[in-house]
Amino acid sequence: MTITxxxxxxxxxNPGPAGWGWYIDADRWAAGxxxxxxxxxGELTxxxxLLRQTSHLAEDLVIYCDSQYAIKSITEWMPGWKKRGWRKADGKPVANLELLQALxxxxxxxxxxxxxxxxxWVKGHAGHGLNEQADRLANGAAAAYQAGRVPDPGPGIAGTDRTARDVLTGGRPAGTQSPGPEVNEPARRRTTSYPDLETPEAPTLFD
Structure with a gap:
């Protein structure tokens, strides 16, 4: 079977308060x-x-993204960057290096x-169920940080403690500003929730 x-x-x-999210169903999602x-x-994270939290599972994985940058970075551009020592064709360093190397x-x-x-690839804001749910999570997380709160990280995937958070420097991608003390506040202070999350009718969880 395939996880979708x-x-x-x-x-x-952009740059500014930023968020990310992935969504499988109402019981399996994450945000930050x-x-x-x-x-x-946010797109790369x-x-x-998602890759890390599902890495212990045997199922193949289909990921719907509305970011050509994220998809092409991983599937097309990365081999060339690696051959050039993680530099672009013009010799300039590749942006978001830590995230790309982890990916x-x-x-x-x-x-x-x-x-x-x-x-x-799926067009953003076009009614694709999984993309709309992930977009809601990412936007909600960004809005939470804009308001000085930490978003609900979600249930994630049972059976693993592997996430993308250890790639970040002080809770953020390298090169970004310090997130401040609220990043390390306990879960009870994470007041942002996503009450309208639901399992979309299509596509189904398993192909």
């Missing part, structure tokens, strides 16, 4: 973010967290395990 999920990122101001980050960092490691592990990861 949506992943998305958001930034209010930073007080200051970019939309692309959503995919990375490369997860994709390598998946291939070694015989697990297929399939990325599918």
């Amino acid at each position: 999920a949506g992943a998305d990122g958001s930034a209010l101001g 973010g930073w007080p200051h980050g970019t939309n692309n960092q 959503a995919v990375l967290d 490369d490691a997860e994709m390598t592990k998946a291939r070694a395990a015989g697990r297929r990861i399939d990325f599918r």
